[in-house]
Amino acid sequence: MYHYGRRSQRGGWMTFVLPTVTEKSDGSPRHVGLEFEFAGMDINEAAAAVCEVFGGTPCEDGTFVCRVENTAYGNFSVELDSSLLRSKGYISLLRDIGIDLDASQEKRIERFLLDVAEELVPYEVVAPPIPMTELDSMDDLREALHRRKAKGTRASILYAFGLQFNIEPPDLSVATLTNFLKAFLLCYPWLREAADIDVSRVLSPFIDKFPSGYTRLVTDPEYMPADIKFLIDSYLDSNSTRNRPLDCLPLFAHLDRDRVMSRAREKHLIKPRPAFHYRLPNCLIDDPNWRIADEWALWTEVDELSRRPDTLAAMAEDFQNTPGFPFDLFTSSWKEKVPVWLGRA
Template sequence: MDPGFPLPERACRADGQSRLVGFELEFAGLSPDGAADAIQEVFGGEVRRESRFVNRVCDTAWGEFKVEVDARVLKERSYRSLLTQMGFNLEPETLDNLDEQVLRLASTVVPVEVVTPPVPVTEAGQIESLREALRRRLAQGTRAGLMYAFGLHLNPELPDLEVDTLRSTLQAYLLLLPWLKWRDDTDAVRRLTPFIQDFPAEYVRQVLRPGYRPDQHAFIRDFLAWNTTRNRSLDLLPLLTHLDRDQVRRALPDDPLTQARPTWHYRLPNCLVDDPDWRIARPWVDWLMVERLAGNGSLLEQLISDWLARGFSLTDQRWIQHVDRCLARSGR
């Protein structure tokens, strides 16, 4: 275990096996080929190129990494079909050149994304070696361009799937979200994009009301009543699909892309991969504070009570200061 990349308080699942975590890093300035080379340098494996927009690095110790340009129209190269429908039957070499030009144009706004396989939390600190390899190859992070709304996504597996774990973790996240934004200094452009929207105020009040103790069906029902989108800073749809695919599909019949997995999908942090002082461990430690608060029932209840009784707004600087003091007293 890397001491700079601490373990969760609950590092194992209920079956005694290590919890897993996946990472998704978004950046510009480096092609999918270059990103695949960085992965191979650090973790070995075999690079398999599917197109100019998608690569896989297979047979690493952790499994398969995926590198892709994060836009469906590019990954599927649907513009090729459009040209065919218009009567343009281009030679393969011309199509390859077209792909290259599309990739060059798209790179100003569409990130390249590295998606890791799930890795044991005891080994997760090794991800810093990949971050450094990407930096050396001049990958550009969130603040390298005015319109770079790039993020780092963390996908930590839950220690168990009990509804009380789901509820308490979500409550902790809602209470800490302004503090997390302050800690991460979430980029202004990213806040303006639709990708990390806040939860609706009505839903926040529902989840933080006294005595909120839903069963699993009610927890999923309440979430879907206000959140029929993945564009939340904490995306629950993969987890809820894992728990009850039918219930989610009834609410979202036109969402074929969400893959079921027993993880949170934490989308808030910036990806400052070009900053030599930045570490993935920083947002990881912040996420662990969410889990720590969720496991501290008395502090969680105190913060819910404070928020209700004192009339704080979760966007209020006073709330951030209050949370910071409470976490400090709890020995963060």
């Protein structure tokens, strides 16, 4: 791995560790999209933070969504993170019980719902995919949101807020995708501890761990699906939900939409895209010492390990021989072993 860094707006160095491979197999840059969840400000304030860093023009799209258009990277979205509100699903619910709203009534209902939802439902800034080598701009956005008093994961026991990365793999071959899954599952016990996941997120369903049976299947040194269809089917057998720390449903829907949509639970939440959806990190945006670069550095360990098939095989064999595997009975020995396998010790 190598480092890419520059002087941050706060002073000091803001350095992102990057994996060895930052380009896809066709020579184009690998991209990463980010999603920040937070409270403490309204949509317009959050859109202003995006404009401060990336330029662009804010464009309101109703009460619950504001786009920032024409930035250097494309369009950002700032939205209340509730599909029921964004899609105005509550209107259908009211109509079902015989209540039809005129425009003014609908607006009043929206303001009421917004006031209530702001206490429990996070706002979210959704960034378009940007080149992996330009991730430093995301910490500039973190800084702009921090200055506007955004509240993060630990501001309330109710705030199970996360920072999410949408990461393009170097290619979409079955071997590459399988090795990413192997690497993640092997690193997960250490990764979760290193990321210091807040109790509010542990207790929420959003990052439920992979089932033990699936972990056993994929970390078998001999596991290598013959084709993408088998990889997707074996994933869906145990993981028909998006609530995983590494959500693969958007990626798999990009590859075979019908296969995924026929079995997935939260179909309305799946946006097909050629990227892994890494959901594990906290979003500690109100902590002046928190950096996206630190969360990203943990992911790069998975990224690098995925390209070391011999190490993967040996590590998987060791993992499956760990006392208590795979039924949540791990001693601290495995978490201590992972950094050794990664060459960090």
